[in-house]
Amino acid sequence: MDILSVLPSSYGYVIFTYLYSWIMLSYLGVKVGAARKKYNVKYPAMYSDKEQVFNCIQRAHQNTLEVYPQWLVFQTIAALVYPLSASVLGAIWVTSRFSYAWGYYTGDPSKRMRSAYGYIGYLGVIILSISVALQLLGVF
Numbered sequence: 001m002d003i004l005s006v007l008p009s010s011y012g013y014v015i016f017t018y019l020y021s022w023i024m025l026s027y028l029g030v031k032v033g034a035a036r037k038k039y040n041v042k043y044p045a046m047y048s049d050k051e052q053v054f055n056c057i058q059r060a061h062q063n064t065l066e067v068y069p070q071w072l073v074f075q076t077i078a079a080l081v082y083p084l085s086a087s088v089l090g091a092i093w094v095t096s097r098f099s100y101a102w103g104y105y106t107g108d109p110s111k112r113m114r115s116a117y118g119y120i121g122y123l124g125v126i127i128l129s130i131s132v133a134l135q136l137l138g139v140f
Helices: 011-039 054-079 083-106 109-115 118-136
Strands: none
Touching: 011 054, 011 083, 054 083, 054 109, 054 118, 083 109, 083 118
């Protein structure tokens, strides 16, 4: 039995969602690298004592990395049974991380909250994962 016969055909959308998330992470990483040069923040320093904007750019990337593993797990579980819904929810979450970063890049951390719509995607895949678990346990 090969994986293509096990997964639903619409799982291809899920894979594209993962690729989209890779693009987002790469973009955020490149922005941190460029900010290191612009604000002269040398490795291994994570933050600057002088440049608040650099710290905002770094935090946008770091915060995304902090939540990314959990999102991957829930995205994967949800997508096993609900591939199309999980893909839409995943795309919402990934897009919100761009909004989060762009808000943070202004140097005003409160503007990162323009990305609050991302909770629809994040909590959505958690709810779908709970549904998958309950189905596997025979609850419904």
